[in-house]
Amino acid sequence: MTKVDDKRRASLAANGSPVPAAVNALPGYLILYIALYLAYGTESAYLPAFLGDHGLSIEQIGLVLAAGTIVRIVAGSITGRLADHLDAGKQVLSVAAFSSGLIGFTYNLAFGFAPLMTVSMARAAVTASLAPLSDALSVAASMKDADFSTVGCAAPALLPLSAAP
Secondary structure, eight states: OOHHHHHHHHHHHHTTOOOOOOOOOHHHHHHHHHHHHHHHHHHHHHHHHHHHHTTOOHHHHHHHHHHHHHHHHHHHHHHHHHHHHHTOHHHHHHHHHHHHHHHHHGGGGOOSHHHHHHHHHHHHHHHTTHHHHHHHHHHHHHHHOHHHHHHHTTHHHHHHHHTOO
């Protein structure tokens, strides 16, 4: 905890106000990373086969995946700047995660090149910021919580290793 937090707690206690309890953010961020990388790993393994089942040729699958990569490069920067400008990283992350799930569901309704390209690009735009915003929020939380910083910063590096065969 910082000295400002200690002073605030002391002034609240002196006034007879209830002192807010310290919250450990580590479990929440671990769940976030597990869900995020489970989704990424599952999607990346099965998306090409899914696109093929929805009527795309091998060349079209390559185009859809490449377009998604290009969109992620651009959209990730824009979304990160928006989150910084609004100082609303958690809110932008929440909207992006919700939108990703909603748009991901529309894959089931899309058949053919143009609809699948549209869905893929829209989903790439909203998923581009999920990992960077999660990282930024977890680093910010680790600066506030000593228990978090020892384990929490290693979690993103260790999670992919836990899934290795």
